[in-house]
Amino acid sequence: MRTHKIAAIPADGIGQEVIPAGLAVLRALAERCGDFTLDVEHFDWGSDYYRANGRMMPEDGLETLKRFDAIYFGAVGDKDLPDDITLWGLRLKICQGFDQYANIRPTRVLPGLTSPLRAVEPGDIDWVIVRENSEGEYAGHGGRAHRGHPEEIATETAIFTRAGVTRIMRTAFEIAKSRPRRLLTVVTKSNAQKHGMVFWDEIAAEVARDYPTVTWEKELVDAMAARMIQRPGSIDTVVATNLHADILSDLAGAVAGSLGVAPTANLDPSRRYPSMFEPIHGSAFDIAGKGVANPVATFWTATMMLEHLGEPVAGRLLMEAVERVCAAGIRTRDVGGTATTAEVTEAVIAAIKGANL
Numbered sequence: 001m002r003t004h005k006i007a008a009i010p011a012d013g014i015g016q017e018v019i020p021a022g023l024a025v026l027r028a029l030a031e032r033c034g035d036f037t038l039d040v041e042h043f044d045w046g047s048d049y050y051r052a053n054g055r056m057m058p059e060d061g062l063e064t065l066k067r068f069d070a071i072y073f074g075a076v077g078d079k080d081l082p083d084d085i086t087l088w089g090l091r092l093k094i095c096q097g098f099d100q101y102a103n104i105r106p107t108r109v110l111p112g113l114t115s116p117l118r119a120v121e122p123g124d125i126d127w128v129i130v131r132e133n134s135e136g137e138y139a140g141h142g143g144r145a146h147r148g149h150p151e152e153i154a155t156e157t158a159i160f161t162r163a164g165v166t167r168i169m170r171t172a173f174e175i176a177k178s179r180p181r182r183l184l185t186v187v188t189k190s191n192a193q194k195h196g197m198v199f200w201d202e203i204a205a206e207v208a209r210d211y212p213t214v215t216w217e218k219e220l221v222d223a224m225a226a227r228m229i230q231r232p233g234s235i236d237t238v239v240a241t242n243l244h245a246d247i248l249s250d251l252a253g254a255v256a257g258s259l260g261v262a263p264t265a266n267l268d269p270s271r272r273y274p275s276m277f278e279p280i281h282g283s284a285f286d287i288a289g290k291g292v293a294n295p296v297a298t299f300w301t302a303t304m305m306l307e308h309l310g311e312p313v314a315g316r317l318l319m320e321a322v323e324r325v326c327a328a329g330i331r332t333r334d335v336g337g338t339a340t341t342a343e344v345t346e347a348v349i350a351a352i353k354g355a356n357l
Contacts, residue, residue: 001037002036003039004037004070005039005068005070006038006040006041006070006071006305007041007043007064007068007072007274008041008042008072009042009043009046009071009072011091011283012046012048012075012076012077012078012086012283012285013075013288014075014281014284014285014288014293015046015075015283016288017295018074018341019072021298021299021341021342021344021345022072022295022299022301023040023072024345025295025349025352026038028352029306029314029352030314032317032353033313033317036314040072043061043064045057045058046086046090047077047080047086050078050086050089055089056076056086057089062093062094062097062098065094065098066273068274069274069309070274070276070277070305070309071094071275072278072301072302072305073091073277074283075281075282075283076090076282076283077283078283078285088140094266095134097273098275099268099270099273100133100134100266100267100276101132101133101134101164101167101168101268102130102132102171102265102266102267102268103131103132103264104130104131104264104304105129105130105249105252105263105264106129106263106304107255107256107262108126108127109124109125109257110256110323110326110327111324111326111327112327112329112331113256113257113335114336115257116254116255116257120232124233126236127232127236127252128179128236129238129239129245129248129249130168130171130172130175130237130240131241131242131245132165132239132241132245133168133242133266134164134242135160136158136159136196137242137243139157139158139242141156142154142157158196158243160200165200166203168239169203169204169239170210172238173216176236176237177211177213179236182215182236183214183215183217183237184216184217185217185219185239186201186204186217186218187218187219187220187221187241188200188201188221188240188244189220189221189222190218190220204216204218221240224238224240224248225247225251229255232255249262249280253280258294259281259334260279260293260296260332260334261335262280262300263279263297263300263301263303264280264301264304265277265304265308267308275308277301277302277304277305279297280297281294291340292333292334293332294332294344295332295344295345296322296332296335299322299348303315303316303318303319303322317352318352320351321348321352322348324351325344325348330343330347332344
């Protein structure tokens with residue numbers, strides 16, 4: 001019997017609803033499969049912890065998390081706290097502390113869901129967006145001076161290193177190579193940003209020489225946003241900087257029907273540290289506590305976590321159960337349904353229990 005140690009951090013807002021839903025589904029899946037177990041430990045870190053302790057997580061939080069195989073994360077953000085405190089104090093602290101440099105965001109229109117794009121046909125959208133997750137525009141370099149004066153200044157410096165760009169390019173090329181179309185789009189803004197973005201383009205060309213079976217192309221980020229709307233079927237695998245991929249992947253979630261169905265994996269491909277798995281949607285405190293949050297992104301995220309843990313059969317079983325439930329019309333209101341979080345969760349558990357292995 002294989003055992004996987006999971007750190008569960010629901011954190012803020014609807015994270016406190018969807019992570020328990022995800023864990024309930026995972027327990028049912030482990031029982032159904034019978035060949036692995038999940039040893040889950042819960043952590044109450046987040047904005048409530050900050051109000052009580054003056055920090056989002058304990059000082060030794062990263063050391064505590066090192067002994068786990070994976071981190072199952074909810075969302076961070078609180079309407080009464082500055083976003084830079086909540087984000088940098090927990091999510092980014094974990095991502096950067098554990099060098100989770102590859103943020104992987106798949107996008108598909110699930111059965112039973114409808115894209116807001118009129119011309120989208122089934123199968124038109126099957127994307128993987130690879131986001132550099134450790135440096136770039138979110139490196140945290142910069143500062144402010146002359147606060148409160150008319151001449152006050154603020155700087156935000158994007159950091160691009162050869163090591164950082166090369167490794168995310170290799171990750172993206174490997175993913176593209178593993179997919180049927182073997183197509184990679186490298187997204188930059190090198191017409192206007194002549195240092196960092198040209199650097200990205202140059203390293204992409206260097207890495208591409210090691211992947212002769214992958215067709216690759218360059219696209220400017222603004223043109224890519226338009227292409228995602230106008231020609232979604234032309235896209236397969238995408239790699240972009242921390243900021244650009246953050247924005248494009250949120251657009252991708254909306255194109256697929258809702259951010260409530262969009263998953264994320266924050267990976268340390270070297271496996272020196274645990275990787276972290278989270279839904280994209282954020283804390284959504286406007287609907288927190290109402291029981292209507294969509295748990296599908298959290299379930300899809302769990303399939304990515306299972307694949308990372310070496311449980312691909314369980315991951316496929318879970319995704320098939322989610323797709324059957326969506327196709328049956330058991331959906332939350334963000335994707336045109338009337339079901340509650342609990343009702344979607346119960347339906348997925350029932351689908352897992354009735355599935356043929």
